[in-house]
Amino acid sequence: MSKKKRKRAKKYVFKLSYKQAESLRNYCAIKSTTPNKLIKTLLDHYTGNYTNKKIGIEDVDEKQLNLFEEKQAPYEQLGIFDIASSD
Numbered sequence: 001m002s003k004k005k006r007k008r009a010k011k012y013v014f015k016l017s018y019k020q021a022e023s024l025r026n027y028c029a030i031k032s033t034t035p036n037k038l039i040k041t042l043l044d045h046y047t048g049n050y051t052n053k054k055i056g057i058e059d060v061d062e063k064q065l066n067l068f069e070e071k072q073a074p075y076e077q078l079g080i081f082d083i084a085s086s087d
Helices: 018-031 035-050
Strands: none
Touching: 018 035
């Protein structure tokens, strides 16, 4: 029997300015948390609802009108110069 592969965490690296790092350290000390926990909870707040959604696909309510969607008309619209003049 083969072992299941573990899902590994992804690593992101970003830089903070000196002031931002000091503010982060002070905030974490006051709130009794770590910078990693703080950043993860904040990211989860913003990205938690998008785990199973694909980019560019939106759920559309079946009652929503499609006002701006182009549809092919069953007839051909005539322009003002397409009308044959009767003399």
